[in-house]
Amino acid sequence: MGLLERSDAYWKFAGQCTQCGKCTKACDSLIAADMTLGEIAKALLAAQRGATTRDEVRRNIEDNPQLVQAVRGCFFCTTCKNTCFAHNDVCDLIYNARVDFQDLGLIPRETWSSVLVDEEWDIFTAYRAIHGIGYADLTLHVENDYHDAETGFDAVFFPGCSLAAYGPELTREIFGVFEEFGVRATMLDSCCGSSLRSAGFFERAEALCDRNVQEIIQSGAKQLVCVCPGCANDMGRALERAGITIEVVSLVEFLASHGFESRRPLPEGPVCISKSCQDRDGTYLEQTCDLLGIDAQSASIFHGCCGAGGAVNAFQPERQAQQADSKLSFAPDGSTVVTMCPTCTYTYAYRLMNNPRAIANKHYAELLFESQLDWDLVFYQLGSMWSGEYGPWLAEVFA
Numbered sequence: 001m002g003l004l005e006r007s008d009a010y011w012k013f014a015g016q017c018t019q020c021g022k023c024t025k026a027c028d029s030l031i032a033a034d035m036t037l038g039e040i041a042k043a044l045l046a047a048q049r050g051a052t053t054r055d056e057v058r059r060n061i062e063d064n065p066q067l068v069q070a071v072r073g074c075f076f077c078t079t080c081k082n083t084c085f086a087h088n089d090v091c092d093l094i095y096n097a098r099v100d101f102q103d104l105g106l107i108p109r110e111t112w113s114s115v116l117v118d119e120e121w122d123i124f125t126a127y128r129a130i131h132g133i134g135y136a137d138l139t140l141h142v143e144n145d146y147h148d149a150e151t152g153f154d155a156v157f158f159p160g161c162s163l164a165a166y167g168p169e170l171t172r173e174i175f176g177v178f179e180e181f182g183v184r185a186t187m188l189d190s191c192c193g194s195s196l197r198s199a200g201f202f203e204r205a206e207a208l209c210d211r212n213v214q215e216i217i218q219s220g221a222k223q224l225v226c227v228c229p230g231c232a233n234d235m236g237r238a239l240e241r242a243g244i245t246i247e248v249v250s251l252v253e254f255l256a257s258h259g260f261e262s263r264r265p266l267p268e269g270p271v272c273i274s275k276s277c278q279d280r281d282g283t284y285l286e287q288t289c290d291l292l293g294i295d296a297q298s299a300s301i302f303h304g305c306c307g308a309g310g311a312v313n314a315f316q317p318e319r320q321a322q323q324a325d326s327k328l329s330f331a332p333d334g335s336t337v338v339t340m341c342p343t344c345t346y347t348y349a350y351r352l353m354n355n356p357r358a359i360a361n362k363h364y365a366e367l368l369f370e371s372q373l374d375w376d377l378v379f380y381q382l383g384s385m386w387s388g389e390y391g392p393w394l395a396e397v398f399a
């Protein structure tokens with residue numbers, strides 16, 4: 001290991017890359033940086049070559065704006081990986097680079113201080129506390145004021161941080177179907193740690209998932225039901241790390257296996273599916289189309305990142321907006337865009353608030369259940385947190 005903690009990963013990546021340049025053409029951030037993925041690895045190694053201190057390495061990286069662009073401008077969308085004949089793992093490269101950037105102080109604190117989702121307070125837990133959103137009555141495997149800790153559950157429901165915070169009625173309605181199906185379930189209202197990974201806290205993200213795994217083990221459940229494909233991926237990896245055999249299924253797969261029928265008709269007009277970049281092989285999308293009764297072969301499906309991935313917003317806010325616009329541009333007026341991941345739904349809602357269009361933006365669960373996400377209320381409540389009586393406290397906590 002050199003002065004960069006993750007230099008082994010860069011050596012490995014540089015050795016696997018032929019510098020064919022296909023990845024660069026697939027990505028506006030790599031085009032702006034004028035780098036291939038292999039050149040990112042080489043530039044990181046060059047930054048430590050000849051340096052005798054970590055300060056020198058940091059300065060060498062700071063003096064290379066192309067490298068900073070390539071590392072901090074990545075959405076983790078894997079579009080480039082799909083063009084690489086060797087399928088070189090962009091996520092492994094950039095996650096490692098973010099860890100070194102974080103260690104070297106190259107990612108400003110104000111860009112991640114509110115998304116430390118392994119601490120008591122982050123933007124989601126603060127939102128929930130300020131607006132009275134709690135699930136203590138549903139987290140049945142944890143002892144609290146409502147009940148003792150129970151075990152022997154059939155399933156753990158994992159809504160993810162965005163849905164649990166911004167869609168409490170929808171979250172509760174979904175949880176209600178477990179009982180209707182005779183499935184004894186508890187809820188784990190934690191986070192998969194994706195924002196920690198983006199900020200360069202890879203090990204903390206893994207530790208958070210490992211903590212979640214311990215709760216799942218304590219619950220005695222044999223099945224983990226995830227709303228978001230990203231949560232399913234991260235929790236699946238954590239269960240594998242722990243050597244635990246617990247089935248991870250998508251909410252749609254769970255619903256379909258119990259004969260669930262949608263509680264509302266499909267919206268009128270074209271339905272356009274926004275594929276989550278975490279749904280690498282499209283399984284989640286296929287299952288969702290099946291449950292909604294949409295022909296996946298003829299539906300309009302948009303690939304690529306919604307703009308929320310990789311915390312690019314904290315580095316180049318305008319690129320998140322451009323990315324969301326570019327993905328939404330495929331949706332004709334009068335259509336409904338259906339997302340897989342609640343954070344994609346949030347990202348589009350935020351973009352449509354600032355740049356209104358005659359399209360509806362729905363998470364797939366909103367097409368299946370009665371309860372709907374109220375983004376006007378969410379954005380009002382998010383804004384009022386900072387200007388209201390809790391503003392000074394938030395400013396202090398997230399300083």
Ligand code: SF4
Binds near residue numbers: 077
């Ligand atoms: S993962 Fe996406 S954003 Fe990152 S380098 Fe590849 S194409 Fe660009």
Ligand code: SF4
Binds near residue numbers: 017018021036037
């Ligand atoms: S497409 Fe693959 S082999 Fe070609 S430059 Fe990019 S990472 Fe290297």
